[in-house]
Amino acid sequence: MQRRVRSLVIAAFVAALLLGSSASYALAPEQMPTPQLEARYLALIQGFRCMQCQDESLADSPVNLAADMRRVIREMLLAGKTDQQIRDFMVSRYGYFILFKPPFVWQTAWLWLAPGVMLLAGVIVALTVIRKRAAIVATDTDDTDLTDA
Numbered sequence: 001m002q003r004r005v006r007s008l009v010i011a012a013f014v015a016a017l018l019l020g021s022s023a024s025y026a027l028a029p030e031q032m033p034t035p036q037l038e039a040r041y042l043a044l045i046q047g048f049r050c051m052q053c054q055d056e057s058l059a060d061s062p063v064n065l066a067a068d069m070r071r072v073i074r075e076m077l078l079a080g081k082t083d084q085q086i087r088d089f090m091v092s093r094y095g096y097f098i099l100f101k102p103p104f105v106w107q108t109a110w111l112w113l114a115p116g117v118m119l120l121a122g123v124i125v126a127l128t129v130i131r132k133r134a135a136i137v138a139t140d141t142d143d144t145d146l147t148d149a
Contacts, residue, residue, distance in 0.1 A: 032074070037077055041074060044087075046058075047101065051065060052065045057100065
């Protein structure tokens with residue numbers, strides 16, 4: 001009898017572990033009083049980068065820092081702040097790095113211009129290599145076959 005109770009307890013423990021693990025994966029969004037605030041809240045937390053994870057949005061990050069940042073955003077929304085005021089607050093506190101889509105300003109100009117500069121440099125290098133090879137082939141008048149030697 002004792003063995004049967006022990007196996008039932010173990011089975012219940014394993015079931016609780018398996019069923020509870022899926023609920024801890026995703027973070028439930030904070031409930032907002034109106035659907036409009038809820039939509040603004042979700043849009044804002046999707047647009048900010050977690051400062052600890054750095055490749056996840058605040059909505060997807062499970063760390064405590066992200067939870068604190070979500071709480072601050074929620075409190076600012078409930079206090080009547082606009083989306084732009086919240087973005088400005090977060091940028092003043094964490095810099096433009098917190099935004100997944102930073103604006104084009106002098107601090108982020110390199111971020112926006114670097115892909116074009118790299119592409120232009122690649123095209124210039126490719127054209128230079130092609131021209132030099134074409135010049136080598138054009139000046140190569142030696143028709144001897146080196147495999148006969």
